[in-house]
Amino acid sequence: xxGSGIINGLIVTAKNFVGSYHDPKRMVTVEYPEQKTVLPENxxxxxxxxxxxxxxxxxxxxxxxxxxxxKECPPQCIIIExxxxxxxxxxxxxxxxxxxxxIDTSVCMSCQICVEVCPFDAIKMDKVFxxxxxNRFEGLFLTREQLAKPNSYYHEIHPVEAAEVDERLTAExxxxxxxxxxxxxxxxxxxxxxxxxxxxxxxxxxxxDRPGQMLGLQSANNSADPGLSRASATPxxxxxxxxxxxxxxxxx
Amino acid sequence: MSLSxxxxxxxxxxxxxxxxxxxxxxxxxxERAPLELRDWAVNLLPTPxxxxxxxxxxxxxxxAVFGLFFAFTTIAERKLLARLQNRLGPNRSxxxxxxxxxxxxxxxLFGLSQPFADAIKAITKEDIxxxxxxxxxxxxxPVIVVAFSLMTxxxxxxxxxIIPVELDAALLYFFAAGAATELAIFMAGWxxxxxxxxLAAMRALAQLISYELPLILSVVPIVxxxxxxxTKAIVLAQSGWTFGxxxxxxxxxxxxxxxxxxxxxxxxxxxxxxxxxxxxxxSELVAGHLTEYSGFKYAxxxxxEYFGLTALSGLGVTLFLGGWQAPLPFLEFIPSYLWFMxxxxxxxxxxxxxxxxxxxxxxxxxxxxxxxxLVPLALLNIANAAFWVLTTQWSLPLQFVRWGVSAxxxxxxxxxxxxxxxxxxxxxSYRYAx
Ligand code: SF4
Ligand code: SF4
Numbered sequence: 121x122x123g124s125g126i127i128n129g130l131i132v133t134a135k136n137f138v139g140s141y142h143d144p145k146r147m148v149t150v151e152y153p154e155q156k157t158v159l160p161e162n163x164x165x166x167x168x169x170x171x172x173x174x175x176x177x178x179x180x181x182x183x184x185x186x187x188x189x190x191k192e193c194p195p196q197c198i199i200i201e202x203x204x205x206x207x208x209x210x211x212x213x214x215x216x217x218x219x220x221x222x223i224d225t226s227v228c229m230s231c232q233i234c235v236e237v238c239p240f241d242a243i244k245m246d247k248v249f250x251x252x253x254x255n256r257f258e259g260l261f262l263t264r265e266q267l268a269k270p271n272s273y274y275h276e277i278h279p280v281e282a283a284e285v286d287e288r289l290t291a292e293x294x295x296x297x298x299x300x301x302x303x304x305x306x307x308x309x310x311x312x313x314x315x316x317x318x319x320x321x322x323x324x325x326x327x328x329d330r331p332g333q334m335l336g337l338q339s340a341n342n343s344a345d346p347g348l349s350r351a352s353a354t355p356x357x358x359x360x361x362x363x364x365x366x367x368x369x370x371x372x
Numbered sequence: 373m374s375l376s377x378x379x380x381x382x383x384x385x386x387x388x389x390x391x392x393x394x395x396x397x398x399x400x401x402x403e404r405a406p407l408e409l410r411d412w413a414v415n416l417l418p419t420p421x422x423x424x425x426x427x428x429x430x431x432x433x434x435x436a437v438f439g440l441f442f443a444f445t446t447i448a449e450r451k452l453l454a455r456l457q458n459r460l461g462p463n464r465s466x467x468x469x470x471x472x473x474x475x476x477x478x479x480x481l482f483g484l485s486q487p488f489a490d491a492i493k494a495i496t497k498e499d500i501x502x503x504x505x506x507x508x509x510x511x512x513x514p515v516i517v518v519a520f521s522l523m524t525x526x527x528x529x530x531x532x533x534i535i536p537v538e539l540d541a542a543l544l545y546f547f548a549a550g551a552a553t554e555l556a557i558f559m560a561g562w563x564x565x566x567x568x569x570x571l572a573a574m575r576a577l578a579q580l581i582s583y584e585l586p587l588i589l590s591v592v593p594i595v596x597x598x599x600x601x602x603t604k605a606i607v608l609a610q611s612g613w614t615f616g617x618x619x620x621x622x623x624x625x626x627x628x629x630x631x632x633x634x635x636x637x638x639x640x641x642x643x644x645x646x647x648x649x650x651x652x653x654x655s656e657l658v659a660g661h662l663t664e665y666s667g668f669k670y671a672x673x674x675x676x677e678y679f680g681l682t683a684l685s686g687l688g689v690t691l692f693l694g695g696w697q698a699p700l701p702f703l704e705f706i707p708s709y710l711w712f713m714x715x716x717x718x719x720x721x722x723x724x725x726x727x728x729x730x731x732x733x734x735x736x737x738x739x740x741x742x743x744x745x746l747v748p749l750a751l752l753n754i755a756n757a758a759f760w761v762l763t764t765q766w767s768l769p770l771q772f773v774r775w776g777v778s779a780x781x782x783x784x785x786x787x788x789x790x791x792x793x794x795x796x797x798x799x800x801s802y803r804y805a806x
Pocket of ligand 2: 187189242
């Protein structure tokens, strides 16, 4: 009959109306400032710098100021100034570090290229999106201190990716370790006049760091901040190991 | 002679305090309270200006009550529509932070202050007048549309004793004033000096004039049966109960029911409401004839639309739903104006419900519905009412025949016309889609 469709429609909307009061499943609204949706795992927007140790973020930046990301960033929104001195990194190897590291998030287009080119896994994409600020220069230009976030935070926001990264780093470090050992053994066997100095045991001034010789025991154990044992002990004369070829020699 | 409403806030406050204690007599204190308050206020003034004060109070009361009613209709509409679509609706606006206060009441008030925020926004927006526009007409159109839609309130009986102007030809007056808003719509389209506005105004006019006819024809049966044009007399004609519980409202007669449905559809179209909101289809056109209006002038058109809707709903309540009459005898202790407002709110909620349900019609469907369906049915309904009047004297067994015949006169043509009209359109076959 003419009009029955209208009545059916009215019934549907009436059900919606009643249901909206007692059936939370019907409601699609997320009341944003109070409630938040869970962001998808692969969500990304701005980069941040990974530090090994949350207690000393500036001392344990993975970044070695190689400036690759600065050169690759398409909109040129990264600014890096190398340090004049060297500091021991997480593994105790003396490295230069970024004295200034800034990202202008008002320019950054979240392309992730900086992440892809970084040979040290030092820069990763963050998930923050509530970064509105009233001042364009002070609010949106993030400095080294604002960018540095611990590895555990990376595990929090991108668990799968972080696990992969840590696994890779551990594997690389293990390979480098063995290679160093082999090289040391070869050199010892050759009975050189000048013995090779194992860099891994040098330094060690950082608090809470594991001694370098323990590193080999620590197989793909991602939870224990394995990034500490970064493969920094590249022996002189790098072979075919991928990390060694990938690693540029900073300030030789 | 004219009577007036008084601030509904006063009356509702009084109701809340002593509704239970009110006497059941037709002229209980609550029933008379608004009038007495007005008379008291008028008598404070010197005699020469009393007649003026009398009317001014009436006008101010209508403006205040229906202005507020409009404000809360908009928020109710947004909230209800949201709920009909499983959303939440506006629930954020609370009280503004007043810097003089040492504390801030942070409750969001369920968004109930939204209309005031909207009003402030509309008022503070820039008022743009096109360079080529006819400045005077462009300015006058929103003023006229609001003025005429407010004028229609003058003849609605809001309560037993509360009717702003008691006219003998109240219905004629109502439709005359209501139809004048069409003039303002064309003024708006014409004075904008924009061909799209003009075209939209012509479309709007085509719609409004098409639906003016079924609207008025659906009211004629009432006039035929009550043989009066006075809204007050029409409400009084619906008083009383059969067996003490069946109200004599016209909507409960076959011709009245048919008339009410036609009236509802035509009222929807007259007030540009979905599914007949083609004149300014928000999702399709810019704003039809309102394209060149902005800021407060646009808000005035918006307001007039809601005033028109409220007035038409009020007329529907008056003509078909027993006006201010209580539905059951023992409920008469509630003052008549509250019954009127309650029914009015029900009508508006129904209109919002329809808006949340139905899709917009195409312009050809719209005019076809009016001319091929509503007008013939409304004409038949007049004959039906004539039959009803002629058979008033029939004895009790014949009364059943009277009801049956009257129902058949509307139901059979409705079904037949429905079949005939939808036969050529449904079911639709899709050539390319599966
Ligand atoms: S995400 Fe892209 S734009 Fe942003 S800093 Fe990295 S390379 Fe530059
Ligand atoms: S590429 Fe990586 S290590 Fe090099 S400067 Fe950028 S973040 Fe630092």
